[in-house]
Amino acid sequence: MGRTIVPIGPYHPLQEEPEFFKLTVEGETVVQIEVQVGYNHRGIEKLSEMKTFDQSTFAVERICGICSTSHPFAYTQAVEDIFPVEVPMRAKFIRVIIAETERIHSHLLWLGLAGHFLGYNTVFMWAWKLREEILDVMEILSGNRNNYAMFKPGGIRRDIKPEDIPGVLKKIDSIIPTLEMLKKAVMDDPVLHARTKNIGILKKEDAINFCAVGPTARASGVKRDVRKDSPYAAYDQFPWEMITCEAGDVFDKLVVRVLETFESIKMVKYCLNKLPDGPIDLNFKDIPPGEGIGHIEAPRGECFHYVRSDGTNRPARHKVRAPTFMNLPTYKATIIGQTISDATIILAGIDPCYCCTERMGVLDTKGNRIYSGADLLLLSQQKTENIRKQMGVK
Amino acid sequence: MSVRVQALLKSPWIFHLSTGSCNNCDIEILDCLTPRFDVERFGMLLAGSIRHADVLVVTGSASRKCIPRMKQIYEQMPKPCFVVAIGECALSRGMFIQSYNCPLPIDKIIPVDVYIPGCPPKPEAIIAGIMKLVKKTEEGLKNKQAV
Numbered sequence A: 001m002g003r004t005i006v007p008i009g010p011y012h013p014l015q016e017e018p019e020f021f022k023l024t025v026e027g028e029t030v031v032q033i034e035v036q037v038g039y040n041h042r043g044i045e046k047l048s049e050m051k052t053f054d055q056s057t058f059a060v061e062r063i064c065g066i067c068s069t070s071h072p073f074a075y076t077q078a079v080e081d082i083f084p085v086e087v088p089m090r091a092k093f094i095r096v097i098i099a100e101t102e103r104i105h106s107h108l109l110w111l112g113l114a115g116h117f118l119g120y121n122t123v124f125m126w127a128w129k130l131r132e133e134i135l136d137v138m139e140i141l142s143g144n145r146n147n148y149a150m151f152k153p154g155g156i157r158r159d160i161k162p163e164d165i166p167g168v169l170k171k172i173d174s175i176i177p178t179l180e181m182l183k184k185a186v187m188d189d190p191v192l193h194a195r196t197k198n199i200g201i202l203k204k205e206d207a208i209n210f211c212a213v214g215p216t217a218r219a220s221g222v223k224r225d226v227r228k229d230s231p232y233a234a235y236d237q238f239p240w241e242m243i244t245c246e247a248g249d250v251f252d253k254l255v256v257r258v259l260e261t262f263e264s265i266k267m268v269k270y271c272l273n274k275l276p277d278g279p280i281d282l283n284f285k286d287i288p289p290g291e292g293i294g295h296i297e298a299p300r301g302e303c304f305h306y307v308r309s310d311g312t313n314r315p316a317r318h319k320v321r322a323p324t325f326m327n328l329p330t331y332k333a334t335i336i337g338q339t340i341s342d343a344t345i346i347l348a349g350i351d352p353c354y355c356c357t358e359r360m361g362v363l364d365t366k367g368n369r370i371y372s373g374a375d376l377l378l379l380s381q382q383k384t385e386n387i388r389k390q391m392g393v394k
Numbered sequence B: 001m002s003v004r005v006q007a008l009l010k011s012p013w014i015f016h017l018s019t020g021s022c023n024n025c026d027i028e029i030l031d032c033l034t035p036r037f038d039v040e041r042f043g044m045l046l047a048g049s050i051r052h053a054d055v056l057v058v059t060g061s062a063s064r065k066c067i068p069r070m071k072q073i074y075e076q077m078p079k080p081c082f083v084v085a086i087g088e089c090a091l092s093r094g095m096f097i098q099s100y101n102c103p104l105p106i107d108k109i110i111p112v113d114v115y116i117p118g119c120p121p122k123p124e125a126i127i128a129g130i131m132k133l134v135k136k137t138e139e140g141l142k143n144k145q146a147v
């Protein structure tokens, strides 16, 4: 059967970063996938070396807008690891509150987008409406809807006022019934079952071999969560459960994320109720030479930072490894052999920092002209035709 | 020309172009579409293709790989059109001004009509910015007719 190349991206109408996928299809079935990245490269590691330790926190916050807690969290832990210091307990609790609130907003965001990709715009609107409440909570706690600027090496930048706490708890409680309803609507819907069950299965061995992290790995039955494996901040101070599923298909990834949202709500409520007193910052000034690592569980998986200090006030080297970097290659295992109509949701299934659909202007591989999706399909079919003629194959 | 501009203002369709942003600006644009802000009440809609769009919304600090694509996309847009730059990155590159991969601010690459500052700007600010663009252009058209 003839092969056709379907390009996806790099620009698409919905959101997020430009990325380019080249799917090779035989009839309806995807036989090969190629990913091109780099449209978003801004040289943050290098920039971070030009900034002081304190300023770098803001630089890493702007790596990804959805994970604007995860990166500073990992970075501050890496800096604190250079000359092991113990952060005050109150700061640890507030860090957990911010990180878990972010997880709720990130998972809701993904749920909405997944619904949108499946043609369920109602889910999209509901999930994003709920997400607004969480952003309000963020605004009360940190002063910002996104890019919270709460972290600094040695503690946090802004305390939570005791008078804010009852309001926040009430807001969080108010979203639980809607979230329950959304959970039922999503998990019991026969159409959603048909679209996501047994689609894009990532087997347990594959998840281990590809070093998948986060919900992508947990949906395949790999018990891997930095918060449990090497507890940091206050995650060892209270009980919570790691959510895992067995099948590894898109539905399980969805279930893991929805259930994790409830876990996170529990954690935030616990931390807000049991917030210890004390200082929030160590206020250290000098950072001695040395190197440190910090890793945390971001909404999408393990986020890893490495910082080397040479005794000056700037990092000598800063290295970042984001979770999508590990999850991206699992496409090789999940998408091959699936139909092209399922490709979108499988690509979205790992919750990459981008999501793609096929209904927009497309670039050809030489990168010098843009066609519409239909034009390009026609062109590539013609090309196959020409090649066939040249080779004398019928 | 003015008839076309007038028609465009009734229901400006938006195409969103991210040129190396951190997602926050993009998410805030999407947020404008969701129930709380609901820009559709102003007739604004996200267009699926640049060829259907009236307003190009640009975010991000124009990385080297994006610049040629950005120019192409601007060329393909049906004219007359408006360009709105959203976020500190798109305005002046913000903290990425020293980056080796962001050589030019966006308004040196394509003409920009409206700047909406913020990192990221709130959805209210985005809606206000675009409404200001619509109002200003309407006023301009009226003055022109009066002359």
Ligand code: SF4
Binding pocket: A062, A065, A147, B020, B021, B022, B023, B024, B025, B059, B060, B086, B087, B088, B089, B090, B094, B118, B119, B120, B121
């Ligand atoms: S202006 Fe700020 S929020 Fe917007 S893309 Fe740039 S860094 Fe991100």
